[in-house]
Amino acid sequence: MSVTTLDDVAxxxxxxxxxxxxxxxxxxxxxxxxxxxxxxxxHALDAAGVEVIEVTHGDGLSGSSFNYGFSAxxxxxxxxxxxxxxxxAKIAVLLLPGLGTVRNLKEAFDxxxxxxxxxxxxxxxxxxxxxxxxxxxxxxxxxxxxMLSHRASPAKLAEQARIMADAGAECVYVVDSAGAxxxxxxxARVQAVIDEIGHQAQVGxxxxxxxxxxxxxxxxxxxxxxxxxxxxxxxxxxxxxxxxTEVLAATFERLxxxxxxxxxxxxxxxxxxxxxxxxxxxxxxxxxxVQGYAGVYSSFLLHAERAGARxxxxxxxxxxxxxxxxxxxxxxxxxIDIALQLAQERDLGDLAGVGTR
Amino acid sequence: MSKATAAIVGPGxxxxxxxxxxxRSENVDVRWMIGVDPASDGLARARARGxxxxxxGVDFLLGLDELPDLVFExxxxxxxxxxxxxxxxxxxxAIDLTPAAVGPFVCPPVNLDVNLAAPNVNMITCxxxxxxxxVAAVSSVVPVEYAEIxxxxxxxxxxxxxxxxxxxxxxxxxxxxxVVGGAQRGKAIIILNPAEPPMIMRDTVFCxxxxxxxxxxxxxxxxxxxxxVQEYVPGYxxxxxxxxxxxxxxxxxxxxxxxxxxxxxxxxxxPTYAGNLDIITxxxxxxxxxxxxxxxxxxx
Numbered sequence: 001m002s003v004t005t006l007d008d009v010a011x012x013x014x015x016x017x018x019x020x021x022x023x024x025x026x027x028x029x030x031x032x033x034x035x036x037x038x039x040x041x042x043h044a045l046d047a048a049g050v051e052v053i054e055v056t057h058g059d060g061l062s063g064s065s066f067n068y069g070f071s072a073x074x075x076x077x078x079x080x081x082x083x084x085x086x087x088x089a090k091i092a093v094l095l096l097p098g099l100g101t102v103r104n105l106k107e108a109f110d111x112x113x114x115x116x117x118x119x120x121x122x123x124x125x126x127x128x129x130x131x132x133x134x135x136x137x138x139x140x141x142x143x144x145x146x147m148l149s150h151r152a153s154p155a156k157l158a159e160q161a162r163i164m165a166d167a168g169a170e171c172v173y174v175v176d177s178a179g180a181x182x183x184x185x186x187x188a189r190v191q192a193v194i195d196e197i198g199h200q201a202q203v204g205x206x207x208x209x210x211x212x213x214x215x216x217x218x219x220x221x222x223x224x225x226x227x228x229x230x231x232x233x234x235x236x237x238x239x240x241x242x243x244x245t246e247v248l249a250a251t252f253e254r255l256x257x258x259x260x261x262x263x264x265x266x267x268x269x270x271x272x273x274x275x276x277x278x279x280x281x282x283x284x285x286x287x288x289x290v291q292g293y294a295g296v297y298s299s300f301l302l303h304a305e306r307a308g309a310r311x312x313x314x315x316x317x318x319x320x321x322x323x324x325x326x327x328x329x330x331x332x333x334x335x336i337d338i339a340l341q342l343a344q345e346r347d348l349g350d351l352a353g354v355g356t357r
Numbered sequence: 358m359s360k361a362t363a364a365i366v367g368p369g370x371x372x373x374x375x376x377x378x379x380x381r382s383e384n385v386d387v388r389w390m391i392g393v394d395p396a397s398d399g400l401a402r403a404r405a406r407g408x409x410x411x412x413x414g415v416d417f418l419l420g421l422d423e424l425p426d427l428v429f430e431x432x433x434x435x436x437x438x439x440x441x442x443x444x445x446x447x448x449x450x451a452i453d454l455t456p457a458a459v460g461p462f463v464c465p466p467v468n469l470d471v472n473l474a475a476p477n478v479n480m481i482t483c484x485x486x487x488x489x490x491x492v493a494a495v496s497s498v499v500p501v502e503y504a505e506i507x508x509x510x511x512x513x514x515x516x517x518x519x520x521x522x523x524x525x526x527x528x529x530x531x532x533x534x535x536v537v538g539g540a541q542r543g544k545a546i547i548i549l550n551p552a553e554p555p556m557i558m559r560d561t562v563f564c565x566x567x568x569x570x571x572x573x574x575x576x577x578x579x580x581x582x583x584x585x586v587q588e589y590v591p592g593y594x595x596x597x598x599x600x601x602x603x604x605x606x607x608x609x610x611x612x613x614x615x616x617x618x619x620x621x622x623x624x625x626x627x628p629t630y631a632g633n634l635d636i637i638t639x640x641x642x643x644x645x646x647x648x649x650x651x652x653x654x655x656x657x
Contacts, residue, residue: 326552
């Protein structure tokens with residue numbers, strides 16, 4: 001496929017990288033970020049020139065719970081610390097309607113958050129309308145997130161993006177929550193959303209590395225016209241992690257696309273600031289690859305590992321069945337349910353009888 | 358034995374399903390279905406079921422020579438807030454299926470007994486009706502510092518009202534987990550799932566429990582409560598035995614019980630997967646039935 005030829009002399013349009021180390025990375029940290037860690041990561045990202053830094057529980061405002069894991073430190077406190085630390089960067093928060101509320105958004109705004117990112121499953125955009133209205137009333141920048149985008153056709157996704165744009169989203173992201181979109185699948189979705197809302201809102205792409213496509217898909221998204229992408233330092237995020245911020249910065253620089261991010265500073269932030277504080281590097285292991293392959297929400301990974309250990313069943317089998325059942329983001333409780341089913345089937349010795357269900 | 362008379366205001370899907378359920382009641386006689394649109398399908402459905410209908414709203418109902426004993430309102434919070442004082446003035450007991458919450462929250466097996474004579478009761482939310490009995494079952498045995506529920510429903514069963522104000526669901530349900538369920542702190546989460554064929558309603562209830570407690574007594578209380586809900590929602594089942602997890606530091610040193618529920622609807626008018634809608638109409642019918650029993654009993 002030939003890429004649109006861009007005049008090498010002309011300045012290419014810039015892409016804005018939003019760093020989600022302190023939000024999507026919260027999944028990989030089991031939501032245990034401390035205020036000191038948040039301050040050091042924000043300080044490094046801000047100094048590297050990252051314009052937007054997202055700071056929230058992995059499942060968004062009010063995500064601290066039995067179902068998703070309790071935060072070590074309250075979101076609002078972490079947001080306030082991030083705002084205090086940042087010199088130029090805006091602090092963003094994520095909100096999933098059905099979990100977080102307008103009240104939570106106002107608390108985050110009062111703590112200094114200035115970008116509201118509102119996420120729904122890719123076919124349920126209309127539950128976000130009240131939250132976009134509230135964010136706009138507060139004067140926040142607004143971003144819509146269509147999660148598990150591989151589950152909707154490009155046309156369906158465009159229709160849902162239209163709902164968010166009409167509700168007040170200034171940018172709508174194609175969010176590959178499962179890391180399941182492979183190259184053209186990602187680009188076609190971004191293109192369809194741009195065709196629908198491009199004249200009134202920007203379009204973004206949020207990638208995961210479960211099938212190692214995060215950065216490549218981000219480049220294809222840019223070439224289709226996306227002007228915002230998400231990354232995380234060292235890929236720290238759910239599943240096999242996000243598109244690494246430092247790799248996005250380096251890759252776009254090689255392509256001659258301005259990001260405003262200093263590559264050396266981003267590399268230092270990843271190596272010197274994030275690496276010492278994380279329990280393990282996200283990587284493509286059996287379970288996270290199954291997530292990409294079966295189209296399973298990336299943040300289910302650690303939950304499946306815990307349920308697998310608790311009930312003595314393989315996490316990748318849990319995830320495979322989660323994919324088959326069509327569970328969506330937020331249904332972490334169903335992981336325990338499936339682990340119980342698998343344990344019961346094992347105990348009955350009828351796994352062979354059930355076959356490849 | 359004579360029956361209490363009743364009207365349903367709001368001939369939508371909920372009102373129609375409620376009518377089907379109440380027509381099986383030995384204590385309630387639904388005489389009227391009230392709407393505001395002469396072309397309403399719901400009013401036509403009610404006429405086909407032998408019920409007198411009017412599209413002239415609550416004015417028609419309150420202008421009748423013989424007023425109903427009970428009114429079930431399945432319109433909107435806005436409409437019910439306007440109608441509630443008028444029902445009260447006319448001495449009609451109101452069972453409110455909207456989010457208006459004019460009267461106390463009621464969950465039949467938990468606190469209907471103390472609210473049988475209330476002039477107005479509110480049916481909370483679908484997720485509340487499905488989960489609060491379990492919270493109450495646990496909190497009747499041990500103190501519950503925190504309870505959290507996750508309601509997963511099929512996208513097809515989430516109407517425009519729910520979608521336009523999903524915060525109302527989470528906030529109302531969380532509040533009712535505390536005041537009706539007996540938890541010190543409540544949290545509610547709702548998930549819409551678009552899978553086809555549509556998912557049957559699922560609910561998960563997590564309660565913090567003391568590190569040292571009688572887990573068998575908690576499990577027995579949960580099983581007993583499930584049976585009580587099954588009296589009016591036959592498709593209300595446990596997916597597995599209650600799951601107990603040992604204390605953890607991040608749970609403030611508490612242990613946890615997790616309860617996994619499925620709510621299969623009765624399929625009266627609404628499809629069976631819409632257990633979320635079924636459980637609220639079933640609960641309202643149950644409230645009406647027991648209020649009618651009390652009324653008729655008192656008049657006998």
